[in-house]
Amino acid sequence: MDRDNKLEHRCLLLENREVVPGWHLLELQAPDLVHASPGQFVQLRVGRLTDPLLRRPVSIHYAEPEKGRIRLLFRVAGRGTALVSGFKAGDNVDLLGPLGRGFPCLDEEEPAIFVAGGIGLAPLFFAAAQRSRVSLPFEFFLGGKSGSLLPPEGYFQAHGIKPRLVTDDGSRGGSGPVTALLEEYLETNKAPLRIHACGPGPMLAGVVELARSAGAAVHVSLESRMACGVGACLGCVYPFRSGDQVEYRRVCREGPVFNGEEVLFES
Amino acid sequence: MDRDNKLEHRCLLLENREVVPGWHLLELQAPDLVHASPGQFVQLRVGRLTDPLLRRPVSIHYAEPEKGRIRLLFRVAGRGTALVSGFKAGDNVDLLGPLGRGFPCLDEEEPAIFVAGGIGLAPLFFAAAQRSRVSLPFEFFLGGKSGSLLPPEGYFQAHGIKPRLVTDDGSRGGSGPVTALLEEYLETNKAPLRIHACGPGPMLAGVVELARSAGAAVHVSLESRMACGVGACLGCVYPFRSGDQVEYRRVCREGPVFNGEEVLFES
Amino acid sequence: MKAEPQLALELAGIKMNSPLMAASGCYGYGFEYAGWIDLRDWGAIVLQGTTLEPRQGNPPPRLAETPSGMLNAVGLQNPGIDYFLREVRPRLGELGCPVIANIAGESVEQYRELAAILDGVGEICAVEINISCPNVRCGGISFGRDPAVVERLVSAVRRVYRGPVIVKLSLEAGDLAAVGRAAESAGADVLSLINTLKGMVIDTACRRPFLGNVTGGLSGPAIRPVAVRAVWEMAGAVAIPLIGMGGITTLDDALQFILAGATAVAIGTANFLNPHVARDIKTGLRRYLDREGLHHYSELIGAAGSALHRR
Amino acid sequence: MKAEPQLALELAGIKMNSPLMAASGCYGYGFEYAGWIDLRDWGAIVLQGTTLEPRQGNPPPRLAETPSGMLNAVGLQNPGIDYFLREVRPRLGELGCPVIANIAGESVEQYRELAAILDGVGEICAVEINISCPNVRCGGISFGRDPAVVERLVSAVRRVYRGPVIVKLSLEAGDLAAVGRAAESAGADVLSLINTLKGMVIDTACRRPFLGNVTGGLSGPAIRPVAVRAVWEMAGAVAIPLIGMGGITTLDDALQFILAGATAVAIGTANFLNPHVARDIKTGLRRYLDREGLHHYSELIGAAGSALHRR
Numbered sequence A, B: 001m002d003r004d005n006k007l008e009h010r011c012l013l014l015e016n017r018e019v020v021p022g023w024h025l026l027e028l029q030a031p032d033l034v035h036a037s038p039g040q041f042v043q044l045r046v047g048r049l050t051d052p053l054l055r056r057p058v059s060i061h062y063a064e065p066e067k068g069r070i071r072l073l074f075r076v077a078g079r080g081t082a083l084v085s086g087f088k089a090g091d092n093v094d095l096l097g098p099l100g101r102g103f104p105c106l107d108e109e110e111p112a113i114f115v116a117g118g119i120g121l122a123p124l125f126f127a128a129a130q131r132s133r134v135s136l137p138f139e140f141f142l143g144g145k146s147g148s149l150l151p152p153e154g155y156f157q158a159h160g161i162k163p164r165l166v167t168d169d170g171s172r173g174g175s176g177p178v179t180a181l182l183e184e185y186l187e188t189n190k191a192p193l194r195i196h197a198c199g200p201g202p203m204l205a206g207v208v209e210l211a212r213s214a215g216a217a218v219h220v221s222l223e224s225r226m227a228c229g230v231g232a233c234l235g236c237v238y239p240f241r242s243g244d245q246v247e248y249r250r251v252c253r254e255g256p257v258f259n260g261e262e263v264l265f266e267s
Numbered sequence C, D: 001m002k003a004e005p006q007l008a009l010e011l012a013g014i015k016m017n018s019p020l021m022a023a024s025g026c027y028g029y030g031f032e033y034a035g036w037i038d039l040r041d042w043g044a045i046v047l048q049g050t051t052l053e054p055r056q057g058n059p060p061p062r063l064a065e066t067p068s069g070m071l072n073a074v075g076l077q078n079p080g081i082d083y084f085l086r087e088v089r090p091r092l093g094e095l096g097c098p099v100i101a102n103i104a105g106e107s108v109e110q111y112r113e114l115a116a117i118l119d120g121v122g123e124i125c126a127v128e129i130n131i132s133c134p135n136v137r138c139g140g141i142s143f144g145r146d147p148a149v150v151e152r153l154v155s156a157v158r159r160v161y162r163g164p165v166i167v168k169l170s171l172e173a174g175d176l177a178a179v180g181r182a183a184e185s186a187g188a189d190v191l192s193l194i195n196t197l198k199g200m201v202i203d204t205a206c207r208r209p210f211l212g213n214v215t216g217g218l219s220g221p222a223i224r225p226v227a228v229r230a231v232w233e234m235a236g237a238v239a240i241p242l243i244g245m246g247g248i249t250t251l252d253d254a255l256q257f258i259l260a261g262a263t264a265v266a267i268g269t270a271n272f273l274n275p276h277v278a279r280d281i282k283t284g285l286r287r288y289l290d291r292e293g294l295h296h297y298s299e300l301i302g303a304a305g306s307a308l309h310r311r
């Protein structure tokens, strides 16, 4: 057993910036975490006392190995993330990680398509930036409620990402669901290609459906409430197809990235 | 029923200053609380979530009606006060008050003697400053562990208080217990006089004993853990002599200041 | 014009302007808060426990803070029923909201006697029988464990008290549903649950129990999940209305109990954190009903329960 | 030279280097943490629950956060005893600390069968019988309520398993002491307590129970006062050693259980907050003993109990 790896990291918070209303970007000094792969996550301790009790899972949004820094991008969704939004530069942030398994085959030649719904952007940004760095081809589709609730272009440009946008209210990019962008793309671009998606359940179900029709490989990053984050408590499971049986797999250990075709989405 | 009085107050914190190591002085904008009498206290909410759950009682240390400000002086004693020590200017502090009954007869001519043990200083300072303001005679005896753990002279001077000090280690004033100062004083000064004391239980017991021998009136401010702070939960009681029976009285409602002769100190 | 959503109810005949009640033992006789708080925010106030004889209560310390909760070991300190009738009763009208007495005895006979004394006392609109206090040795909790004893006790009270009888249950019963059904069949009009859970804290510095009484009753948000479950189970076991309580501090908490099957909810510990909790939850509940297009909060009672779960 | 204070113990023959145990269901099979944590910080690890047949467990969501606590409704998801023997058992030696199996059945016969299968399995140094799981319908908790059933069940296991038998109790028993004594007289070597408390959370937005399984088990600091009390009471009721648990996160918490009468303590939920909790408490305990001039932590066992309280 290899115990050279540290699980818990106390990381200096360098910056906490509200990128768009309700979305915070944390920049952390975390040299032990910079070699995480896109799709992996950390378990962030949100309080010092016992309420709120549990850590919160947050994807690694970007890593800069040269500077020993990582970034987390999160949406204020409840009381845990509300507390984190108040963290200040200079604070120490307690993280477990890197955890889980990330997106597969990011270094392959075949085109990659990233489909992000809202804050589902967080892990896909990292994945796309990685392909961009080594000049591998990809598309980035991003959907959101409204233009002002998605980061500005500059946020992506520096990392070689040019997202195609749609918003529910049409205030930026086209209007409609992000799956429409994928659908359109798949009409003219045929497999082999590899889709990576992150976002709300129904969106992921739609992406998987489209991928299946197009014969494309598809991986999705799932969310669920977690306790341990390392596979020990069996609390974070999601239902999967296994033959004609339902099988519960751990999002934190076997995932959070799964072959989309095996996931049993709620219908 | 008079409901003009507000119970809960959200007060702007103007300053949080560490007066001596582990002792914090909070200066608050609290116009509704400036007419509190010395010995009364507030119930301070220490956290926003439910852990720690209970408010903490803190005496009013000083009030400036002209400026609409009050001060609280507290010692970091555990996790509640540790949280308060991190409050920052600009924060809103949630207080219930003013609560309880303060020191009686502070405006009488007969000399008053204040006997403070450590942070027991907090309410007595207010009482003495009030007498000082109207030029009524008083003595102020203060005992502490060590000189550096008690506020400097300047802290008292501005309010016309010249405390006689003793410390356990003799590093400031004489060495020994603060009750020795009282004992000495009572040898040469005879009743009528009125003693007001606040500090640890054994010290208060000693003060009451000396007062009894000297035939002096004595009032003590007691401490106990509180929940409601208003007399509703019966949680904060202290034992009292009532005939030859033990009777439990509420520190928050009948007190925190009591006639010392009725208190049943643990022996 | 759209009608204001309604919060008023009749709970076994008690007319309440909202389903929010002050929990027994946490609100004294009401007067302690009356100078400051508008008591009309309460649908009813349950007074602190009353016994036949005066009780001095347990030695201090009586309180300990625990994670998201607190222990109390008051031990039913109270001046006894005679003092109550003489000194407290005449002033209860000033409170401006319905008042419920909470009684505790050391034997079935004592409960009966207390109830008989309170029968016809106009200032009191119901009695709550506390058979679940963890802080008294020869009363309280032991009565609430055994369905047969509960049946006997409630019947005795029922025979002498003509107003609404509320039976307050704890979780210590091995079989909660059986105890609830026993109370129901003996003629209880309402069940209230839960009382505090028996707990303790050890003072590690002194190496001895922290509370003067060794153990105390755990209340506050810590016990809420257990309390919601108890209400949910009881709603499936009895047909009489329930008063749910245990750790309610916010509107969401109150809704959980109502959705689980409580007709009214009581608030104890949260008063200590937020003395305006009744006002805040009442305002919140009105806004919530309005937003959700509901006319009366009662549409929410038991709404989280599946038909299957109900008997 | 002053001797280092000692933490080692033999618990019913299980040689442990400290009284700290990983609680069942919170530490998987140990491997999940093994890559990161030095498992030798544990006196023993109790494995997740094992049943005869594979169980897929309850539908998600299985977790809910509550004030200073959490609900879980895993429902004993596990690959069954055959898989366990084939795939897990051979690797257990790698963990580097004593390993205890935790078993759950749907009948006395199933418990017996599981125990018989594990008898003589060298990698396992004891079995813990879970008769207190709130998350399974036809097993678990119902076994732990009735002293007569407990006696039968423990006797059955006792007859077929030659190693130490630990019986894990919940608080649902109406009379905890009676259940403990029943286990003791049936031959249990150790009692462990408490298991989680049955609770629930209602999703007020969807107006339905939040957990897939409706109810779940409450663990974490919220339940600690109740757990300490249970250990204290049990210490006065039985003579066999106790493993105390429920909300332990710090040294002070662990000391409370030991002072209340626990010989060892188990830690579940706190691992999720602080995966180094065993190391931290172990270090703290050594320092504490040193400071207090104690030679062995066992001097603290039950030290908060008055003689009167003991039987």
Ligand SMILES: Cc1cc2nc3c(=O)[nH]c(=O)nc-3n(C[C@H](O)[C@H](O)[C@H](O)COP(=O)(O)OP(=O)(O)OC[C@H]3O[C@@H](n4cnc5c(N)ncnc54)[C@H](O)[C@@H]3O)c2cc1C
Pocket (backbone or CB within 6 Å): A041, A056, A057, A058, A059, A060, A073, A074, A075, A076, A077, A078, A079, A080, A081, A082, A119, A122, A123, A222, A223, A224, A225, A226, A251, A256, D064, D065, D201, D202, D203, D204, D205, D210
């Ligand atoms: C692997 C993984 C990676 C993730 N990465 C990111 C990321 O990079 N960025 C990001 O922003 N988020 C990410 N998430 C999601 C993030 O973990 C959650 O948003 C966060 O845990 C919410 O915590 P909170 O305390 O703020 O909200 P909570 O208070 O926990 O509530 C969150 C939501 O759940 C609902 N909810 C909670 N409890 C209950 C209940 N009892 N009943 C009903 N509803 C309830 C709330 O209403 C709310 O909508 C990730 C999740 C996973 C699993």
Ligand SMILES: Cc1cc2nc3c(=O)[nH]c(=O)nc-3n(C[C@H](O)[C@H](O)[C@H](O)COP(=O)(O)OP(=O)(O)OC[C@H]3O[C@@H](n4cnc5c(N)ncnc54)[C@H](O)[C@@H]3O)c2cc1C
Pocket (backbone or CB within 6 Å): B041, B056, B057, B058, B059, B060, B073, B074, B075, B076, B077, B078, B079, B080, B081, B082, B119, B122, B123, B222, B223, B224, B225, B226, B251, B256, C064, C065, C201, C202, C203, C204, C205, C210
């Ligand atoms: C009327 C009144 C006025 C007061 N005025 C002042 C004032 O002006 N200034 C001031 O500094 N203080 C004052 N106090 C005292 C102050 O309220 C306490 O110091 C404060 O409540 C401590 O809270 P905490 O959370 O910091 O400490 P806690 O964590 O509550 O602990 C406080 C102390 O109690 C012990 N303790 C707590 N819980 C336990 C337990 N379960 N077992 C064993 N020991 C325990 C701790 O070890 C610690 O020594 C006053 C008290 C009263 C009643």
Ligand SMILES: Cc1cc2nc3c(=O)[nH]c(=O)nc-3n(C[C@H](O)[C@H](O)[C@H](O)COP(=O)(O)O)c2cc1C
Pocket (backbone or CB within 6 Å): B233, B234, B235, C023, C024, C025, C026, C048, C049, C072, C074, C076, C102, C130, C133, C168, C194, C195, C196, C218, C219, C220, C221, C245, C246, C247, C248, C266, C267, C268, C269, C270
């Ligand atoms: C300080 C205190 C005293 C209490 N006294 C009584 C009592 O006399 N009679 C009673 O039936 N319940 C009593 N209770 C229990 C409460 O009425 C209520 O059932 C319990 O506290 C759970 O609600 P909460 O979490 O909102 O406080 C008391 C609770 C507290 C905290």
Ligand SMILES: Cc1cc2nc3c(=O)[nH]c(=O)nc-3n(C[C@H](O)[C@H](O)[C@H](O)COP(=O)(O)O)c2cc1C
Pocket (backbone or CB within 6 Å): A233, A234, A235, D023, D024, D025, D026, D048, D049, D072, D074, D076, D102, D130, D133, D168, D194, D195, D196, D218, D219, D220, D221, D245, D246, D247, D248, D266, D267, D268, D269, D270
């Ligand atoms: C996620 C989870 C799963 C659990 N599974 C089991 C189990 O399989 N068998 C068992 O006996 N106890 C199980 N428990 C109970 C714990 O072993 C322990 O008794 C309880 O959580 C109280 O301790 P804690 O507060 O330290 O977590 C589980 C607890 C949790 C939180």
Ligand code: FES
Pocket (backbone or CB within 6 Å): A225, A226, A227, A228, A229, A230, A231, A232, A233, A234, A235, A236, A237, A250, A251, A252, A253
């Ligand atoms: S969070 Fe514990 S197994 Fe995934």
Ligand code: FES
Pocket (backbone or CB within 6 Å): B225, B226, B227, B228, B229, B230, B231, B232, B233, B234, B235, B236, B237, B250, B251, B252, B253
């Ligand atoms: S704190 Fe409630 S009566 Fe004093």
